[in-house]
Amino acid sequence: AKGDGRGVYRFYSSDMHADAEDRRQLEEDLRDALASDALHLVYQPVVSSVTEQITGYEALLRWQHPRRGMIAPDIFIPIAEDTGLIAQIGDWVIRTACRDAAQWVETTRVAVNVSPIQFANPGFPSTVMNALATSQLAPGRLELEITESVFLSDNADTDAMFARLKALGVRLALDDFGTGYSSLGYLKKAPFDKIKIDQSFVRGAAIKGNRNSAIIKAIVSLAEALGMDTTAEGAETHDELELIRQLGCSHVQGYVYGRPIGAAEVLERQLNAGT
Ligand code: C2E
Ligand code: CA
Ligand code: CA
Ligand code: CA
Numbered sequence: 001a002k003g004d005g006r007g008v009y010r011f012y013s014s015d016m017h018a019d020a021e022d023r024r025q026l027e028e029d030l031r032d033a034l035a036s037d038a039l040h041l042v043y044q045p046v047v048s049s050v051t052e053q054i055t056g057y058e059a060l061l062r063w064q065h066p067r068r069g070m071i072a073p074d075i076f077i078p079i080a081e082d083t084g085l086i087a088q089i090g091d092w093v094i095r096t097a098c099r100d101a102a103q104w105v106e107t108t109r110v111a112v113n114v115s116p117i118q119f120a121n122p123g124f125p126s127t128v129m130n131a132l133a134t135s136q137l138a139p140g141r142l143e144l145e146i147t148e149s150v151f152l153s154d155n156a157d158t159d160a161m162f163a164r165l166k167a168l169g170v171r172l173a174l175d176d177f178g179t180g181y182s183s184l185g186y187l188k189k190a191p192f193d194k195i196k197i198d199q200s201f202v203r204g205a206a207i208k209g210n211r212n213s214a215i216i217k218a219i220v221s222l223a224e225a226l227g228m229d230t231t232a233e234g235a236e237t238h239d240e241l242e243l244i245r246q247l248g249c250s251h252v253q254g255y256v257y258g259r260p261i262g263a264a265e266v267l268e269r270q271l272n273a274g275t
Pocket of ligand 4: 176
């Protein structure tokens with residue numbers, strides 16, 4: 001498994017949306033995908049700005065469609081959410097990511113994306129607990145990435161869910177920060193360990209006079225004051241990397257450090273590095 005196949009799934013890239021007909025067909029195919037091993041995870045390195053060591057990997061879902069080739073998650077996750085299939089798919093992702101990460105060097109974390117629909121399911125903490133128990137992965141090595149949209153239905157259930165997940169000992173990250181319904185109130189209430197600064201801020205930040213760097217700087221100082229890590233997402237160039245470091249982001253993720261790779265390749269690299 002090489003690369004994340006970005007070039008390969010151009011046909012169904014996130015810039016296009018499947019029309020209604022396509023969507024119905026994809027919906028049907030997605031039901032078969034789980035059963036037929038057509039889904040797999042790739043892992044993108046997250047690197048410490050301080051040590052420049054890989055501290056973990058984010059699990060990213062891929063669908064190898066039997067006829068259409070690789071389909072991007074931006075296309076099929078929304079379909080999975082609409083049809084309710086996200087529950088089974090999400091379970092599979094967590095179990096697989098925990099199982100894979102349990103093979104890696106013990107200091108390496110794994111981050112898993114959680115759909116707001118999974119998050120709203122009262123059974124979700126049991127799913128996480130079972131995945132940890134089965135894989136024997138230490139809870140502190142699992143990081144759940146949650147987007148701000150979970151706060152749309154802000155109520156006692158949301159608070160309780162955060163508390164239950166935290167009690168399992170897993171880490172929590174606020175994904176795509178700054179793109180959605182950002183309210184500083186969330187940061188006060190929810191026990192996040194990390195804020196992931198969306199790549200729309202990173203893109204172009206290194207261009208002189210660009211305002212994104214001021215925004216990144218503000219997010220970093222806010223996160224620091226709250227005792228949270230920050231990951232800048234989508235750093236592609238060395239200029240962006242340099243700037244992100246200067247602005248004090250604790251972690252960086254992006255093509256500048258590598259595209260997602262298969263679980264076996266992560267293991268292989270770790271074995272090679274260790275000898
Ligand atoms: P995300 O969670 O924000 O994931 C980061 C996305 O940015 C990934 O796209 C990754 O491949 C891409 N990326 C990383 N570095 C760079 C870079 O330097 N430049 C550019 N241009 N892109 C970069 P991907 O894998 O296509 O995933 C898209 C989205 O699909 C994810 O955004 C996430 O919201 C969702 N997703 C992926 N896997 C899962 C999953 O297992 N469960 C759920 N619920 N959602 C998932
Ligand atoms: Ca993510
Ligand atoms: Ca993100
Ligand atoms: Ca995203």
